[in-house]
Amino acid sequence: MAAVAISNSPRKRILLDHDWRFIRGDPPGNAGSLLYDVRPQAAAGRGAPPAPLPPDPSERVIKSWVLPSGNDFVNDPAKRIKRPPGDPGESVAYITATFDDSSWRKVDLPHDYSIEGPFSTSGGGGMGRLPSAGVVWYRRNLSIPASSTGKSLFLDIDGAMSYSEVWLNGRFVGGWPYGYASFRLNLTPHVKPGGSNVLAIRLDNPPASSRWYPGGGLYRNIWLVETSPAHIGQWGTYMTTPEISPAEASLNLRVTVDNDSLKETNVTIDTRIFEIDMNDRRIGQAVASIAPVDLKITAGGSTTSVMVGTISHPKLWGTGERQKPNRYLAVTTVRQNGTTVDTYATPFGIRTLKFDPNDGFFLNGEHIKLKGVCNHHDLGALGTAINVRALERQLEILAEMGCNALRTSHNPPAPELLDLADKMGFLVMDEAFDQWARQKTALDYHLIYQDWHEQDLRAMLRRDRNHPSIILWSIGNEVGEQTGGEAGAVLAKALTDICHEEDPTRPTISAMNSASAASPFTSPIDTVGLNYQGAGLFRGSPQYPVFHDHFPGKFVVGSETAATLSSRGVYTFPVAPGLGVPASANAGEEPQNRQVSSYDLYFAPWAYSPEKEFAAQDRYPFVAGEFVWTGWDYLGEPTPFDASRSSYYGIIDLAGFRKDRFYLYQSYWRPDHPVAHILPHWTWPDRVGQVTPVHVYTSGDEAELFLNDRSLGRRKKAPFEYRLRWDDAVYEPGELRVVAYKNGMVWARDSVKTAGSASQLLLSPDRNSIAGDGKDLSFVTLTVTDKDGHMVPRSMNPIRFEIAGPGEIVATDNGDPTNMTPFSSRNRNAFNGLALAIVRAMREQAGTVVLTAKSDGLREARTTITVL
Ligand code: GAL
Numbered sequence: 099m100a101a102v103a104i105s106n107s108p109r110k111r112i113l114l115d116h117d118w119r120f121i122r123g124d125p126p127g128n129a130g131s132l133l134y135d136v137r138p139q140a141a142a143g144r145g146a147p148p149a150p151l152p153p154d155p156s157e158r159v160i161k162s163w164v165l166p167s168g169n170d171f172v173n174d175p176a177k178r179i180k181r182p183p184g185d186p187g188e189s190v191a192y193i194t195a196t197f198d199d200s201s202w203r204k205v206d207l208p209h210d211y212s213i214e215g216p217f218s219t220s221g222g223g224g225m226g227r228l229p230s231a232g233v234v235w236y237r238r239n240l241s242i243p244a245s246s247t248g249k250s251l252f253l254d255i256d257g258a259m260s261y262s263e264v265w266l267n268g269r270f271v272g273g274w275p276y277g278y279a280s281f282r283l284n285l286t287p288h289v290k291p292g293g294s295n296v297l298a299i300r301l302d303n304p305p306a307s308s309r310w311y312p313g314g315g316l317y318r319n320i321w322l323v324e325t326s327p328a329h330i331g332q333w334g335t336y337m338t339t340p341e342i343s344p345a346e347a348s349l350n351l352r353v354t355v356d357n358d359s360l361k362e363t364n365v366t367i368d369t370r371i372f373e374i375d376m377n378d379r380r381i382g383q384a385v386a387s388i389a390p391v392d393l394k395i396t397a398g399g400s401t402t403s404v405m406v407g408t409i410s411h412p413k414l415w416g417t418g419e420r421q422k423p424n425r426y427l428a429v430t431t432v433r434q435n436g437t438t439v440d441t442y443a444t445p446f447g448i449r450t451l452k453f454d455p456n457d458g459f460f461l462n463g464e465h466i467k468l469k470g471v472c473n474h475h476d477l478g479a480l481g482t483a484i485n486v487r488a489l490e491r492q493l494e495i496l497a498e499m500g501c502n503a504l505r506t507s508h509n510p511p512a513p514e515l516l517d518l519a520d521k522m523g524f525l526v527m528d529e530a531f532d533q534w535a536r537q538k539t540a541l542d543y544h545l546i547y548q549d550w551h552e553q554d555l556r557a558m559l560r561r562d563r564n565h566p567s568i569i570l571w572s573i574g575n576e577v578g579e580q581t582g583g584e585a586g587a588v589l590a591k592a593l594t595d596i597c598h599e600e601d602p603t604r605p606t607i608s609a610m611n612s613a614s615a616a617s618p619f620t621s622p623i624d625t626v627g628l629n630y631q632g633a634g635l636f637r638g639s640p641q642y643p644v645f646h647d648h649f650p651g652k653f654v655v656g657s658e659t660a661a662t663l664s665s666r667g668v669y670t671f672p673v674a675p676g677l678g679v680p681a682s683a684n685a686g687e688e689p690q691n692r693q694v695s696s697y698d699l700y701f702a703p704w705a706y707s708p709e710k711e712f713a714a715q716d717r718y719p720f721v722a723g724e725f726v727w728t729g730w731d732y733l734g735e736p737t738p739f740d741a742s743r744s745s746y747y748g749i750i751d752l753a754g755f756r757k758d759r760f761y762l763y764q765s766y767w768r769p770d771h772p773v774a775h776i777l778p779h780w781t782w783p784d785r786v787g788q789v790t791p792v793h794v795y796t797s798g799d800e801a802e803l804f805l806n807d808r809s810l811g812r813r814k815k816a817p818f819e820y821r822l823r824w825d826d827a828v829y830e831p832g833e834l835r836v837v838a839y840k841n842g843m844v845w846a847r848d849s850v851k852t853a854g855s856a857s858q859l860l861l862s863p864d865r866n867s868i869a870g871d872g873k874d875l876s877f878v879t880l881t882v883t884d885k886d887g888h889m890v891p892r893s894m895n896p897i898r899f900e901i902a903g904p905g906e907i908v909a910t911d912n913g914d915p916t917n918m919t920p921f922s923s924r925n926r927n928a929f930n931g932l933a934l935a936i937v938r939a940m941r942e943q944a945g946t947v948v949l950t951a952k953s954d955g956l957r958e959a960r961t962t963i964t965v966l
Contacts, residue, residue: 107441119202160186167272168553193265213481215920226311226734244292256318261302278509304541311733313482326439327359333560347412357395415447415566417523447566453653458722468723470503474732479909479921500767505725508532508575519567529572536578559600580613591622609657615648627657633714656724661705663746665693667930669778692739713818742915751913753934765797772846774838779891790829798838798845806832854884858957867964872941905947939965
């Protein structure tokens with residue numbers, strides 16, 4: 099992905115983010131006529147329309163026109179699909195250039211049409227209770243100047259949810275079913291330079307297609323790319339660095355040049371290498387260059403060439419305290435008869451990866467424990483519409499916790515996430531699929547696996563393989579084929595082979611929750627990824643040593659762990675002993691409120707508390723680390739309360755507020771960072787005189803707890819113990835204070851005080867100045883406090899947010915999985931003392947935004963944000 103722009107390049111890459119029109123549904127009389135393929139009737143859920151079934155599938159489905167869009171990713175020429183004659187949809191009003199769409203809604207991209215709600219209270223909660231299912235259309239005029247005559251023009255769609263079908267000027271261009279795939283369509287044959295050009299995109303998001311909130315719409319960026327006929331192809335560079343020493347790194351650059359003209363051509367390509375900074379700016383002069391090569395390319399053909407070079411004293415890409423995420427940029431120039439016809443930027447990093455079956459993961463020779471989280475793709479109240487600042491905030495908060503790795507569960511992420519991971523030094527497990535040919539939900543990916551898995555996997559690999567952050571290719575999550583005997587292993591091998599063909603530098607993994615070590619599934623996959631069963635399913639025996647013994651040559655990692663459940667600021671009594679129990683009405687749950695206790699001792703029936711995984715990691719040092727389910731809460735899959743809207747699994751809640759667990763992971767993942775964190779809060783007027791256990795998460799090894807300055811005892815962590823507990827503490831109002839020690843020295847402190855009644859509001863923006871680009875955000879935390887400024891921990895006061903100046907409130911939230919107020923509302927009750935307002939600056943405006951929060955009977959709060 100050439101995310102870095104080059105000025106003066108004949109290549110233009112224009113972001114198509116404004117001036118779109120949007121409508122739900124097909125035009126009257128055309129419902130179902132542009133269906134991609136026949137599909138089974140599915141339980142629609144949540145009142146969504148049932149999946150349409152055309153009466154005559156052979157005539158009306160348009161799959162044969164869509165399939166050719168993936169031809170570049172099908173290796174066997176015999177399997178590439180020839181486009182049938184004619185254009186599907188010719189008679190459908192919305193695709194005609196002359197159709198008047200002025201009554202359609204104006205929208206900007208990225209756009210998730212379903213995040214505005216409303217939430218539905220009927221049907222299942224798995225997909226987030228938002229209206230994501232159905233057909234929608236987008237239209238936009240494209241202004242293509244006469245000077246574009248003779249150029250090649252492409253539409254690059256980073257992701258569209260889902261079953262995209264695209265027309266330009268009434269002609270069918272192509273499409274792509276998988277909503278997480280990035281793809282390119284060639285507009286050149288249909289474009290009218292100097293004239294009016296109309297793009298029409300139909301999406302069809304099936305119900306029952308996902309186990310989490312898929313979002314809906316053109317939710318990632320869309321680019322118009324213009325090149326000369328001779329140009330570097332889509333994702334046409336692939337940089338590897340096979341030999342790395344302190345003195346020198348070898349560069350191996352594979353470049354594919356396409357020739358869209360009707361004549362054979364000769365080109366010369368050369369490449370210069372620059373260092374780049376966090377903002378993708380080049381630092382100084384070129385530090386290396388790759389000698390020019392001459393290529394001959396047939397008319398309408400493409401040629402791939404490998405070029406080699408070296409770079410002296412390479413600055414390695416890395417993570418952690420001792421390494422930095424240094425990056426380089428390869429700028430490749432294509433010349434035809436001495437004239438530059440294309441330049442293409444390839445950011446990359448130089449690093450060595452070692453996957454050791456006995457000792458885990460090594461980056462540049464340094465052992466790095468994978469302290470990872472799984473995350474789904476939504477951005478909470480913002481939905482799935484990609485926003486770089488929202489993603490960056492997610493990663494910043496994770497980094498503060500000591501997290502150094504991400505699993506893009508369970509699909510290819512937005513390219514911007516990988517750019518951020520490269521810049522911020524996260525290690526990534528890039529995951530392709532949540533299912534193969536065996537279904538998990540009625541209309542999920544299994545319907546298209548056969549036709550599309552090769553294209554989708556190769557597209558992900560070619561798009562992502564230059565990212566230094568990526569260390570593992572995950573070919574699937576808990577696919578049904580795990581237990582499918584030899585047949586499952588055949589698919590696992592086929593997908594692994596594809597990964598090896600596209601990128602021999604990284605191993606494959608598949609996240610397995612039920613394959614046994616003796617089953618054939620694991621053998622063809624390069625590494626072992628265990629979901630839950632590694633540490634042992636609840637009451638199950640740990641499978642890490644079993645797999646390790648069975649596959650002594652394979653690297654082992656906890657690809658999904660913990661699945662602990664909690665609601666921020668909720669505590670139930672009595673508190674489970676030991677490592678806890680599955681959440682139930684008798685243990686950890688508040689069924690009447692649909693909340694789960696934050697003692698972090700309650701989990702899904704197959705799962706366990708964080709500490710069980712920590713102990714397994716410490717007992718079996720060959721395990722390379724873990725990916726916790728999940729870093730952030732996400733929309734959908736609201737286990738154990740299906741009636742809710744969002745998950746309880748996150749270490750961080752949907753609004754971005756840290757749950758207690760944040761400090762448990764921080765204390766384990768950042769042992770050198772002084773952490774002491776007390777739970778629960780200490781405002782329990784209804785518990786005076788009752789046992790109210792106090793637990794402390796600390797990176798120290800012992801701690802002393804004081805209640806109103808009386809010592810409740812000094813406790814030390816036993817081996818394989820990761821929290822300190824005073825289970826016999828009896829509540830009385832006042833102050834709880836902890837002093838943590840490490841090696842006998844004072845290491846960290848924390849205290850909590852009993853709060854008085856709610857008296858005032860406090861607003862704290864995460865950033866006081868933001869860019870006036872219509873995208874940048876400030877996340878403003880609202881806290882309900884008593885008169886002395888202490889958070890009132892169980893306050894649920896209704897808040898009204900107001901805004902003045904060049905900004906808007908795009909969404910509000912409070913992290914409560916049961917809260918059904920639409921995210922766009924400015925009215926939001928606090929949830930256990932906190933609420934969030936997300937402020938976006940208006941485009942091309944500057945000045946001061948004033949955000950006010952009001953609640954009856956409380957002193958209002960006001961804050962300002964400067965728009966630059
Ligand atoms: C796993 C699955 C995840 C999520 C999780 C909840 O088995 O891979 O997608 O469903 O369970 O615990």
